[in-house]
Amino acid sequence: MKPGKVYLIPTVLQEDAIETIPPYILDAVKNCAVFFVETEKTTRRFFKKIWKEMVIDDYKWYTIHKAEDAVKKAFIAELLAGNNIGVVSEAGCPGIADPGQLLIEAAQQQSIIVQPLVGPSSILLALMASGMNGQCFQFNGYLPIDGLEKKKKIKELETESERKKMTQIFIETPYRNNQLLKDLVQCCKPTTLICVGKDITGPTESIRTLSAKNWQSQLPELHKIPTIFLLQA
Secondary structure, three states: OOOOOOEEEEOOOOOHHHHHHHOOHHHHHHHHHHEEOOOHHHHHHHHHHHHHOHHHHHEEEEOOOOOOHHHHHHHHHHHHHOEEEEEEEEEEEEEEOHHHHHHHHHHHHOOEEEEOHHHOOOOHHHHHOOOOOOEEEEEEEEEOOOHHHHHHHHHHHHHHHHHHHEEEEEEHHHHHHHHHHHHHHHOOOOEEEEEEEEEEOOOOOOOEEEEHHHHHOOOOOOOOOOOEEEEEE
């Protein structure tokens, strides 16, 4: 039996930003019999917005979580049974800062076709609008929670950015955004550039790059707003 195919299905960054999803995504959804998703409730709601007639219960659903061994085994078993699978992140593109990457790795190890589909990524959208180096950049995920460790990490990222002429990109849990920006402004050299991209693709979207010194007098309110940070020394 011919194995199934993996479709990497992007979803919205903001719930109402359906216009950021290309029309051909619907074709991919219709081609799948099984979905492995980061959050089932969110994905079901998203699919209903792009395909009102979809009968949700006609499909098999698995939650990825951390892509435990049992989930990987089910994933490969569905593919080897000839079922096309859609992998969906909580927001943005699956496989990018997303546990779905581990399933994609398993598919590649089995020489199964993986088709990535175009959609919004806060990492790339922020980098595009930042004016920072798009030739050499690094996504670092979350910084340490501990205050001292976080400040140490900021200094390390700044040093590496200066040495390699690299853009550093990272995120924070939304309720800690304000503190992270304060730490960046305090820890970085006055001339280091910091970009703050908030509510990307949302109604209050703002992507702004200033020096650490210039941010000091105009810190924005970021509490519980999806935000991504970029740094270039």
